[in-house]
Amino acid sequence: MQPLYYCIAEDMIKRIKGGELKPGDMLPSESQLCTEYSTSKMTVRQGLGLLARAGYLRSVPGKGSFVEHPRYDMLAMHFDEMDIVGGYPQGVKLLQATIVDPKPQVQDMLGLTENDKVIVLKRLLYTEKQLAAYDIKYMPYIKGKPLIEKEIQYIPFAKMVAKHGELFSVKNEVTIYAAAADQGVAAMLETSPGSPLLVIEQKLLSAEQKPIGWGKTYCLSDCMQLHAVSAQFIQDKKLLNL
Amino acid sequence: MQPLYYCIAEDMIKRIKGGELKPGDMLPSESQLCTEYSTSKMTVRQGLGLLARAGYLRSVPGKGSFVEHPRYDMLAMHFDEMDIVGGYPQGVKLLQATIVDPKPQVQDMLGLTENDKVIVLKRLLYTEKQLAAYDIKYMPYIKGKPLIEKEIQYIPFAKMVAKHGELFSVKNEVTIYAAAADQGVAAMLETSPGSPLLVIEQKLLSAEQKPIGWGKTYCLSDCMQLHAVSAQFIQDKKLLNL
DNA sequence: TAGTGGTCTAGACCACCTG
DNA sequence: AGGTGGTCTAGACCACTAA
Numbered sequence: 001m002q003p004l005y006y007c008i009a010e011d012m013i014k015r016i017k018g019g020e021l022k023p024g025d026m027l028p029s030e031s032q033l034c035t036e037y038s039t040s041k042m043t044v045r046q047g048l049g050l051l052a053r054a055g056y057l058r059s060v061p062g063k064g065s066f067v068e069h070p071r072y073d074m075l076a077m078h079f080d081e082m083d084i085v086g087g088y089p090q091g092v093k094l095l096q097a098t099i100v101d102p103k104p105q106v107q108d109m110l111g112l113t114e115n116d117k118v119i120v121l122k123r124l125l126y127t128e129k130q131l132a133a134y135d136i137k138y139m140p141y142i143k144g145k146p147l148i149e150k151e152i153q154y155i156p157f158a159k160m161v162a163k164h165g166e167l168f169s170v171k172n173e174v175t176i177y178a179a180a181a182d183q184g185v186a187a188m189l190e191t192s193p194g195s196p197l198l199v200i201e202q203k204l205l206s207a208e209q210k211p212i213g214w215g216k217t218y219c220l221s222d223c224m225q226l227h228a229v230s231a232q233f234i235q236d237k238k239l240l241n242l
Numbered sequence: 243m244q245p246l247y248y249c250i251a252e253d254m255i256k257r258i259k260g261g262e263l264k265p266g267d268m269l270p271s272e273s274q275l276c277t278e279y280s281t282s283k284m285t286v287r288q289g290l291g292l293l294a295r296a297g298y299l300r301s302v303p304g305k306g307s308f309v310e311h312p313r314y315d316m317l318a319m320h321f322d323e324m325d326i327v328g329g330y331p332q333g334v335k336l337l338q339a340t341i342v343d344p345k346p347q348v349q350d351m352l353g354l355t356e357n358d359k360v361i362v363l364k365r366l367l368y369t370e371k372q373l374a375a376y377d378i379k380y381m382p383y384i385k386g387k388p389l390i391e392k393e394i395q396y397i398p399f400a401k402m403v404a405k406h407g408e409l410f411s412v413k414n415e416v417t418i419y420a421a422a423a424d425q426g427v428a429a430m431l432e433t434s435p436g437s438p439l440l441v442i443e444q445k446l447l448s449a450e451q452k453p454i455g456w457g458k459t460y461c462l463s464d465c466m467q468l469h470a471v472s473a474q475f476i477q478d479k480k481l482l483n484l
Numbered sequence: 485t486a487g488t489g490g491t492c493t494a495g496a497c498c499a500c501c502t503g
Numbered sequence: 504a505g506g507t508g509g510t511c512t513a514g515a516c517c518a519c520t521a522a
Contacts, residue, residue: 304500
């Protein structure tokens with residue numbers, strides 16, 4: 001037996017998806033629903049809360065609750081560069097993990113000054129023995145903090161940054177694009193210059209919007225796909241079990 | 243003055259981000275929090291509900307509420323092929339919008355039989371006069387349904403499908419990869435075969451998991467980037483105003 | 485002024501888990 | 504048996520909006 005607040009939410013979804021309630025329409029007021037379902041306000045609100053969070057309605061104080069069309073242009077995607085590899089530790093080859101003076105581009109990206117140093121991490125990622133991606137990451141080097149652990153090559157970027165610098169990275173900005181392989185990357189990936197690559201650029205920011213990590217993953221085009229699904233679908237499942 | 247339940251949520255977040263409560267730790271029980279904040283259970287639960295939905299904690303019936311690390315590998319992304327164009331109707335050139343017998347590949351993708359027909363839509367997308375992408379979409383043709391409206395070339399795919407077929411597409415599966423332009427696409431995009439493209443493949447599914455739309459967008463690599471951000475960041479903003 | 489949503493109370497009962 | 508979270512009640516007061 002499902003709880004009453006959940007039934008109310010389901011009923012409303014049915015009315016919306018069935019076309020009985022159209023976007024812009026006002027739902028029955030909370031007090032109406034209370035009498036309709038012979039229940040109390042908190043229970044009704046718990047039900048409507050589900051729909052509101054899933055994006056099916058918007059409540060306006062003093063006016064009412066109104067139907068909205070859920071959005072299908074918001075996508076949810078999972079990305080962890082370590083997922084490329086087929087099972088841990090086999091799939092990663094650590095090429096470099098050192099402290100260096102950053103190139104101007106990196107210095108700029110991380111908002112550093114002349115004397116700051118960065119940790120650079122270069123890795124090759126494999127899918128079941130097949131070379132799939134060349135990964136390069138930069139983090140500001142913090143004096144006195146322990147640098148490198150045994151497993152550093154296997155942990156995802158956000159966690160890596162967390163271990164060295166800030167405890168939490170609050171924002172992960174990802175840019176995805178296609179590009180032709182240049183001389184250097186092509187050599188790393190054992191392919192020919194000009195071949196198409198999927199490039200995934202990551203920028204981690206602290207709570208104060210300070211850059212605390214930056215890097216790129218160059219993926220061979222035939223080894224790597226990103227999959228996304230409408231965020232609405234995720235929310236429907238999580239919040240409403242539809 | 244912010245509501246009490248919101249203060250409770252903020253306090254807990256502080257304890258978590260401050261390291262006082264670590265992942266796996268049990269939060270004070272609801273009754274403890276009731277006395278701590280001199281409030282009633284529903285108010286405490288309203289506060290904890292915020293954190294639970296944002297992924298900071300998980301409640302286990304009979305045991306307690308436990309701290310979880312928020313995930314930074316879940317990304318949120320906005321994608322609407324119409325967003326490529328710089329301002330509506332200028333940026334789209336409709337090449338074709340007809341009813342055809344589908345090729346086997348399309349037939350397969352849409353789960354159709356021999357006699358079914360599909361609507362095919364081919365378009366070029368421009369960013370301020372510059373050619374950016376070649377877009378091709380397929381939808382099952384439903385007899386008797388009105389086919390094409392004046393604005394069909396400008397509305398996003400999900401809405402387009404909604405107008406012709408099912409009222410709601412519930413799931414939008416998107417695949418992103420890089421590829422070299424083949425002869426045909428290269429000609430469309432006025433580029434040379436082999437040049438790198440960002441390919442965005444969309445598959446729309448009905449509530450019954452039936453495919454109701456499929457298509458690809460071939461983007462010139464220097465015109466198109468996708469941007470994503472950690473979903474956690476979105477949720478923190480939406481649910482907690484952090 | 486009457487209706488709306490937003491917050492909150494002080495209880496209740498239940499199912500679940502642990503000792 | 505005692506503690507936990509999950510559901511629910513029957514009210515209350517508030518701020519807001521509209522007529």
